[in-house]
Amino acid sequence: MLLHDTSLIFGRYVRQTLRSRFQILFGILMPLLYLLFFGPLLTDLPLGSEAGSWQVLVPGLLLQLALFGASFAGFAVIIEQSTGVVDRMRVTPVSRLALLLGRVLRDALLFMFQAVLLVGAALVMGLRAPLPGVLIGFGFVGLLTVSLASLSYALAMRVRTPQEFGPVINSLTMPAMLLSGLMLPMTLGPRWLDVLSHFTPFRYLVDAVRDAYTGSYATTHMLYGVLVAVGFALVAVTVGTRVFRSAGT
Amino acid sequence: MPIISTSGLSRTFMTKAGPVEAVRSIDLTVRAGEIIGLLGPNGAGKTTTLRMLTTLLAPTGGAATVAGRDLARDPAGVREKCGYVAQSGGVDPHVTVREELVTQGRLYRLSKADARARTAELAGSLGLEGLLDRKTSALSGGQRRRLDIAMGLTHRPEVLFLDEPTTGLDPGSRTDLWELVRRLRDDFGTTVVLTTHYLDEADALADRVVVVDGGRVAAEGTPTALKTTYAGSPEATLQDAFLAVTGRAPASEAAPVAA
Ligand SMILES: Nc1ncnc2c1ncn2[C@@H]1O[C@H](COP(=O)(O)OP(=O)(O)OP(=O)(O)O)[C@@H](O)[C@H]1O
Ligand SMILES: [Mg+2]
Numbered sequence: 001m002l003l004h005d006t007s008l009i010f011g012r013y014v015r016q017t018l019r020s021r022f023q024i025l026f027g028i029l030m031p032l033l034y035l036l037f038f039g040p041l042l043t044d045l046p047l048g049s050e051a052g053s054w055q056v057l058v059p060g061l062l063l064q065l066a067l068f069g070a071s072f073a074g075f076a077v078i079i080e081q082s083t084g085v086v087d088r089m090r091v092t093p094v095s096r097l098a099l100l101l102g103r104v105l106r107d108a109l110l111f112m113f114q115a116v117l118l119v120g121a122a123l124v125m126g127l128r129a130p131l132p133g134v135l136i137g138f139g140f141v142g143l144l145t146v147s148l149a150s151l152s153y154a155l156a157m158r159v160r161t162p163q164e165f166g167p168v169i170n171s172l173t174m175p176a177m178l179l180s181g182l183m184l185p186m187t188l189g190p191r192w193l194d195v196l197s198h199f200t201p202f203r204y205l206v207d208a209v210r211d212a213y214t215g216s217y218a219t220t221h222m223l224y225g226v227l228v229a230v231g232f233a234l235v236a237v238t239v240g241t242r243v244f245r246s247a248g249t
Numbered sequence: 250m251p252i253i254s255t256s257g258l259s260r261t262f263m264t265k266a267g268p269v270e271a272v273r274s275i276d277l278t279v280r281a282g283e284i285i286g287l288l289g290p291n292g293a294g295k296t297t298t299l300r301m302l303t304t305l306l307a308p309t310g311g312a313a314t315v316a317g318r319d320l321a322r323d324p325a326g327v328r329e330k331c332g333y334v335a336q337s338g339g340v341d342p343h344v345t346v347r348e349e350l351v352t353q354g355r356l357y358r359l360s361k362a363d364a365r366a367r368t369a370e371l372a373g374s375l376g377l378e379g380l381l382d383r384k385t386s387a388l389s390g391g392q393r394r395r396l397d398i399a400m401g402l403t404h405r406p407e408v409l410f411l412d413e414p415t416t417g418l419d420p421g422s423r424t425d426l427w428e429l430v431r432r433l434r435d436d437f438g439t440t441v442v443l444t445t446h447y448l449d450e451a452d453a454l455a456d457r458v459v460v461v462d463g464g465r466v467a468a469e470g471t472p473t474a475l476k477t478t479y480a481g482s483p484e485a486t487l488q489d490a491f492l493a494v495t496g497r498a499p500a501s502e503a504a505p506v507a508a
Contacts, residue, residue, distance in 0.1 A: 041423040088339030
């Protein structure tokens with residue numbers, strides 16, 4: 001049943017996404033601009049590791065794509081609340097978990113597509129990374145999309161208006177990005193900043209993906225990255241499902 | 250065994266301005282196959298009651314069973330048995346009528362073939378045949394309302410909740426809908442609870458009328474019984490009875506003189 005329901009909801013939102021091709025490409029614009037206009041600046045900078053600058057930058061851009069794309073996923077639910085679509089689905093016997101999973105899996109798929117485009121562009125610009133590492137990177141960002149989109153839907157179901165939702169998301173994503181070391185490795189900064197950044201889940205993910213991009217898979221970074229990514233996803237999906245179960249209060 | 254029974258069903262909303270007691274202890278018993286008209290002024294608590302009975306909103310007090318399923322313990326069971334048409338509908342503007350109806354069937358676990366067949370059937374009963382491949386945003390208000398109703402009927406629910414189903418329908422479509430509701434009851438034994446602000450509609454359609462005011466049941470009975478009790482004679486209009494129950498004097502007397 002869960003599988004049937006999830007694929008149904010997933011199919012509905014995939015069709016919705018395919019109808020708006022503009023949205024598909026627009027999401028990748030910002031990371032692509034970073035790649036083009038920011039990447040070349042790093043080429044000759046000492047980034048504190050023997051990895052190439054692209055191997056440091058591209059994992060960060062991938063996670064940034066997920067961070068900004070998935071965090072705003074909730075806007076769609078706010079619109080669906082106001083048209084009554086969410087309630088109409090909630091009165092059917094469809095699984096509550098499926099209502100959430102169908103949506104976030106669509107988001108993950110959309111993200112994967114954008115991530116492949118981004119890595120493709122990076123390869124052209126000079127990125128060199130082992131294939132398994134690149135695939136591991138996709139896995140991490142897929143999980144991160146699932147987590148962030150779930151939380152974003154949960155928040156959207158609670159606040160109900162774009163006027164409340166937008167500012168909250170903005171004020172969470174900006175510091176999250178700055179603290180995560182997505183743009184430059186945090187180890188370059190002062191100790192307090194490095195410590196502070198470990199309070200965001202993104203830091204662990206970006207460290208793990210950077211390791212993967214240099215072909216080192218059995219590292220402490222990787223272990224922590226996996227634990228944090230999986231744990232974060234479990235918490236986020238639980239929270240999201242609970243909101244779909246009890247919404248309307 | 251009643252198909253719907255509630256006892257002390259209540260809902261208080263916590264708002265920034267303080268608690269709002271939308272529904273205060275409603276006791277309701279509905280027999281299978283009855284058509285119930287739920288009347289009441291704006292803000293009386295009709296929609297809130299229906300949202301609780303369809304599992305959309307958790308009650309803050311009381312209990313209810315719908316189609317033999319307990320609202321609190323078996324919400325999934327209640328959902329299988331109920332259809333609900335919300336006051337403001339619930340279709341995606343960017344999707345075609347056909348896609349919405351088929352997906353709705355699938356959400357109620359019909360097979361693909363069944364969902365398609367049911368879509369054609371519903372389009373027939375609700376006059377949507379020529380509109381199946383249109384986006385729902387390109388429907389007129391009344392056409393969209395008929396689609397909303399079709400969506401609620403997809404799985405032939407035992408109990409159907411309709412929140413102001415005929416608002417926005419032209420007179421012809423309105424009487425068509427009355428016919429449809431009667432047919433659902435006669436052919437399938439469907440129980441129908443509908444809210445309306447059209448008292449002639451309640452009079453024509455409902456076996457029993459429940460008047461809600463301020464979140465409580467203010468009166469209930471057959472249209473004839475209400476007219477007799479509250480307006481003095483079975484020949485009175487339901488309008489007179491309604492105004493007497495809700496404490497508003499008949500419109501002709503209460504209406505302020507235009508200045
Ligand atoms: N989510 C909510 N939060 C706070 N108050 C609410 C909420 N939903 C409804 N109310 C309040 O509860 C009361 C009952 O509302 P409800 O929608 O049930 O009325 P109704 O009988 O359906 O009215 P109408 O005929 O206008 O549709 C109203 O005072 C309304 O303002
Ligand atoms: Mg209402």
